[in-house]
Amino acid sequence: MCKMKKIDINIFKEDILNTIRDPILVLDSDLKVIYVNSSFYDKFKLTPDEIDNKYVCELGNGEWDIPELRKLLEEIIHTKTSFHDFKFQHVFSNIGKRIMLINAKVLDGGRDEKFIVATLEDVTEKTKLMEASLQANKLAVIGQLSSGIAHGLSSPLTGIYNFLDAYFKEEPEGTIRHHELKLMLDACTYMNNIVKNLSLFARTTTDEFKKISLADVIDSTLSFTERQFIASNIFFAKDIPDEIKKIKGNKSQLQHVLLNILMNSKEAITAGGEIIIKARNSDNSVILEITDNGKGIPKQDLPHLFEPFFTTKDESGTGLGLAAAYGIVKNHRGEIKVESEEGKGTRVIITLPFAE
Amino acid sequence: MARQIKVLLVDDEEIVIEGIKKGLELSGFYVKAIIGGKEAIDLVKEEYFDVVLMDLIMPGMNGVDACKGIKEISSKTEVLLLSGYPQEIEKFQMAFINAGGKDLFLRKPLLANEVENAINKILK
Numbered sequence: 001m002c003k004m005k006k007i008d009i010n011i012f013k014e015d016i017l018n019t020i021r022d023p024i025l026v027l028d029s030d031l032k033v034i035y036v037n038s039s040f041y042d043k044f045k046l047t048p049d050e051i052d053n054k055y056v057c058e059l060g061n062g063e064w065d066i067p068e069l070r071k072l073l074e075e076i077i078h079t080k081t082s083f084h085d086f087k088f089q090h091v092f093s094n095i096g097k098r099i100m101l102i103n104a105k106v107l108d109g110g111r112d113e114k115f116i117v118a119t120l121e122d123v124t125e126k127t128k129l130m131e132a133s134l135q136a137n138k139l140a141v142i143g144q145l146s147s148g149i150a151h152g153l154s155s156p157l158t159g160i161y162n163f164l165d166a167y168f169k170e171e172p173e174g175t176i177r178h179h180e181l182k183l184m185l186d187a188c189t190y191m192n193n194i195v196k197n198l199s200l201f202a203r204t205t206t207d208e209f210k211k212i213s214l215a216d217v218i219d220s221t222l223s224f225t226e227r228q229f230i231a232s233n234i235f236f237a238k239d240i241p242d243e244i245k246k247i248k249g250n251k252s253q254l255q256h257v258l259l260n261i262l263m264n265s266k267e268a269i270t271a272g273g274e275i276i277i278k279a280r281n282s283d284n285s286v287i288l289e290i291t292d293n294g295k296g297i298p299k300q301d302l303p304h305l306f307e308p309f310f311t312t313k314d315e316s317g318t319g320l321g322l323a324a325a326y327g328i329v330k331n332h333r334g335e336i337k338v339e340s341e342e343g344k345g346t347r348v349i350i351t352l353p354f355a356e
Numbered sequence: 357m358a359r360q361i362k363v364l365l366v367d368d369e370e371i372v373i374e375g376i377k378k379g380l381e382l383s384g385f386y387v388k389a390i391i392g393g394k395e396a397i398d399l400v401k402e403e404y405f406d407v408v409l410m411d412l413i414m415p416g417m418n419g420v421d422a423c424k425g426i427k428e429i430s431s432k433t434e435v436l437l438l439s440g441y442p443q444e445i446e447k448f449q450m451a452f453i454n455a456g457g458k459d460l461f462l463r464k465p466l467l468a469n470e471v472e473n474a475i476n477k478i479l480k
Contacts, residue, residue, distance in 0.1 A: 154440030154464035159371025162468050166378040192465050199442065199463075 045094035147202035197320035201327035233272030248355040260321035268294025291347040297340035365389040366396040367411040379468020393422030412439040427456030440464035
């Protein structure tokens with residue numbers, strides 16, 4: 001370690017601590033703020049009036065009153081120790097929801113004085129990127145597995161499905177065997193759907209891509225579903241301006257995406273409601289938003305929505321609808337995400353690049 | 357009465373070709389099913405088929421070479437590709453078309469009526 005000459009405390013505070021990008025907070029043993037560096041003001045968008053001589057729990061009109069953090073700080077003051085990488089997620093009124101990492105250490109100031117020096121790091125973006133990358137990797141691995149299952153089952157299923165279909169057609173109606181064959185045939189159709197959806201999720205389809213209009217995809221999907229929605233007291237509101245640019249894609253695959261999203265909305269809307277379908281052009285993509293005012297999705301379910309076989313429906317769902325939608329949108333070089341709040345509703349946002 | 361359409365099904369798995377054969381026969385097609393690309397070429401030497409439904413990945417001769425061999429013997433016979441491996445279709449589709457195959461690919465799992473629709477489409 002290099003030898004550091006004794007330096008003036010003001011130089012240390014103004015020039016050294018203020019060059020550090022991470023917020024630094026110094027507290028006395030009563031957890032009252034005695035110093036913050038300039039990054040602290042910048043990061044949390046607070047003025048000196050809002051910080052100086054305030055207790056830590058009073059900062060930002062009391063929004064720093066985070067019980068877990070307070071407990072930890074009190075504990076280290078008491079034990080003269082430190083803690084590392086305490087991660088907390090908090091909604092700050094000035095800067096919104098952030099994920100912060102905090103390190104703190106108790107320093108002995110002599111004459112029974114103790115201080116806590118705490119450094120904070122905003123890891124919101126880092127955490128989001130990491131989660132997105134983990135999620136993408138996970139889906140890629142599941143994709144490989146799905147593709148293997150779909151391919152492995154495709155030949156035997158083709159055989160069984162065709163034999164059953166033929167026997168069913170040959171069997172006179174009204175016999176027990178006719179009924180049994182119908183049951184087996186329905187089971188085969190169900191398996192066939194699973195295999196098809198798994199292939200869609202695994203992005204292994206060879207369907208043709210053409211220059212298509214999203215308005216056309218929406219209209220055609222609504223034309224064969226609108227009636228059953230209206231019967232459930234669910235109404236559509238559409239905002240699809242004429243200037244929406246064309247995209248390159250496969251119409252029936254995109255209908256499949258839309259249909260799956262609409263069916264999920266239908267399930268989520270229990271006593272009548274509205275589904276709003278909006279489209280707009282961004283710089284290089286069309287953005288499609290489907291918003292319902294249904295019951296919303298529990299927060300803990302949100303990260304799993306695109307995983308195959310993840311379902312919140314009791315018996316009715318295969319858990320492949322959104323997985324297939326994800327695969328299809330990715331195959332169109334697009335993005336799909338879901339925002340939801342319990343009790344308020346869900347919004348699915350799909351971004352699809354313009355046709356070149 | 358219209359002439360019966362003659363179809364040859366080629367795959368390396370018996371259950372696939374026999375299953376589709378049964379369905380197509382119910383719809384009135386004349387169907388033969390055979391395992392293997394080389395065996396299919398030998399059969400085409402003896403008998404004319406309007407359409408051959410050809411699997412792509414098979415042990416021995418693959419679907420592309422088998423298609424080429426069939427077209428050399430019977431240029432009027434239309435050859436369609438059937439596969440459960442879309443990536444393989446993507447990889448081989450140009451070679452298949454260059455070998456004289458149709459630009460129409462069928463994916464397993466499928467029902468005989470989908471095959472029937474495809475046959476009606478290309479023989480129209």
